[in-house]
Amino acid sequence: MTHANEPLTALDTLPKAIETDPGIPDELRNNVYTSKVAAVVNWARKNSFFQYPFVTACCGMEFMSAAASHYDIARFGAEVPRFTPRQADVLFVVGTVTHKNAPILKRVYDQMCDPKWVVAFGVCASTGGFYDNYATVPGIDHIVPVDVYIPGCPPRPEQVMDAILYLQEKVQRQAANLR
Amino acid sequence: MSQQVLDQIVKRFSDSVLSTHAHRGDETVVLHRNALVAVVQFLRDDPQMAFNFCVDITAVDLSAMPDYVGPRFEVVYHFHSLSHKHRIRLKVPLEEADLELDSLSHLYGGANWFEREVWDMFGVRFRNSPDHRRILLYEEFVGHPLRKDYPQRGYQPLIDMPTLPRPDEELPPLASEDL
Structure with a gap:
C-alpha cells in the first residue's frame, strides 16, 4: 500500500491500454475506456461507502464531528449512514466494546452483506485502550476482522479521513468478489 | 457542616454506632448493620434531618489494605438533604462469611439500582430487595469483579x-518505559 500522501485517483487505477494500443481506431480514442471489471467495480465501491456506525462510547462525539458538514466526508462518498447493517458495507466500531455487547457486534457484522469492511475507530475499539480489565474486549479484532485501525483517544477528524483513504486504497486493490 | 446530624445519630442510636469520624466537613458514622434501616428512616423522616436524596451506595473490599484487620467489606451510603443542604456518610462493616444487609429500596426507590450494583460488583446480598439481579454485568457472569x-x-x-x-498472561510493558 502506498502512503496516503500519494493517493490513487480513480483514473490512475484504471488501466490505460486504450492510450497505448495501436490497434484502437482514432475515433474511439478518448471516447472509450477499457478496463478490468474488478477495477471498475472497486472504483464504484470505494467511492460510495455506506457506513453503519456502531457507536458505544465517547468516540461517538468525535465521529459525529468528523462525519458532519464541517469535515464533510461526503467528499469521499462516505457520508451516508445506514441504521440497519443490511444496507451498509462499512462497519464503523466507534468506542469501547465490552464482553457484554460483543455478541451484539458479532451479530451486526454477520448481518452485513458482502463485500463488507470494518474500521476500528479509536484506541478502545482497536486495543481496548486503557480499559485493561475483565469487562472490556481488548480490541474488536477478537470478534470481527478489522481492515483499518484509527488510533487516538479520540481520533482527530484528519485521522478519520486518512482512514477512509486507506480503506479506499485497500478496496481498490482487492479482488472484486462479484456475487 | 453536618456535625449536628452526626451528634443526633450518636445520641439516638448510641448502641449501634461503632465509631464516628469527620474530615474537613465529611462526617461519617460507622454503624452496625442491624440499625441501618432505623437510622436511615430517622434521617429521611425527621424534619431536622430531611435527607431526601440517597446520593450513592457503594462498597469497599478492604482485604488488600496493608496491615488491616477487621471485617473484609464495608458498604458505604451517602445521603444529602436538598432543603438543609447537609450531607452524611454511613458505613456498615460486613464479614465475608455473612454478606447480608437490609435493603433500603422501600425508603428510597433509587437505592435498588445502587444495591444491584453492589451485589454485581462485590457480592453483597440485600434482604427484602424488590429486584436482586445483576445490573451492569450479564447473567452468565460468575463472581464479583x-x-x-x-x-x-x-x-x-x-x-x-x-x-x-489468557488472564494469567503477562502484561505487556508500558510504552512509556520505552521512551
Whole structure:
C-alpha cells in the first residue's frame, strides 16, 4: 500500500491500454475506456461507502464531528449512514466494546452483506485502550476482522479521513468478489 | 457542616454506632448493620434531618489494605438533604462469611439500582430487595469483579474468542518505559 500522501485517483487505477494500443481506431480514442471489471467495480465501491456506525462510547462525539458538514466526508462518498447493517458495507466500531455487547457486534457484522469492511475507530475499539480489565474486549479484532485501525483517544477528524483513504486504497486493490 | 446530624445519630442510636469520624466537613458514622434501616428512616423522616436524596451506595473490599484487620467489606451510603443542604456518610462493616444487609429500596426507590450494583460488583446480598439481579454485568457472569481477589483480566466472553489473551498472561510493558 502506498502512503496516503500519494493517493490513487480513480483514473490512475484504471488501466490505460486504450492510450497505448495501436490497434484502437482514432475515433474511439478518448471516447472509450477499457478496463478490468474488478477495477471498475472497486472504483464504484470505494467511492460510495455506506457506513453503519456502531457507536458505544465517547468516540461517538468525535465521529459525529468528523462525519458532519464541517469535515464533510461526503467528499469521499462516505457520508451516508445506514441504521440497519443490511444496507451498509462499512462497519464503523466507534468506542469501547465490552464482553457484554460483543455478541451484539458479532451479530451486526454477520448481518452485513458482502463485500463488507470494518474500521476500528479509536484506541478502545482497536486495543481496548486503557480499559485493561475483565469487562472490556481488548480490541474488536477478537470478534470481527478489522481492515483499518484509527488510533487516538479520540481520533482527530484528519485521522478519520486518512482512514477512509486507506480503506479506499485497500478496496481498490482487492479482488472484486462479484456475487 | 453536618456535625449536628452526626451528634443526633450518636445520641439516638448510641448502641449501634461503632465509631464516628469527620474530615474537613465529611462526617461519617460507622454503624452496625442491624440499625441501618432505623437510622436511615430517622434521617429521611425527621424534619431536622430531611435527607431526601440517597446520593450513592457503594462498597469497599478492604482485604488488600496493608496491615488491616477487621471485617473484609464495608458498604458505604451517602445521603444529602436538598432543603438543609447537609450531607452524611454511613458505613456498615460486613464479614465475608455473612454478606447480608437490609435493603433500603422501600425508603428510597433509587437505592435498588445502587444495591444491584453492589451485589454485581462485590457480592453483597440485600434482604427484602424488590429486584436482586445483576445490573451492569450479564447473567452468565460468575463472581464479583471488584473484589480484590478477582483477576484483572478475568474475561468471561459470551462468544467464542480464540485469540483472547489468557488472564494469567503477562502484561505487556508500558510504552512509556520505552521512551
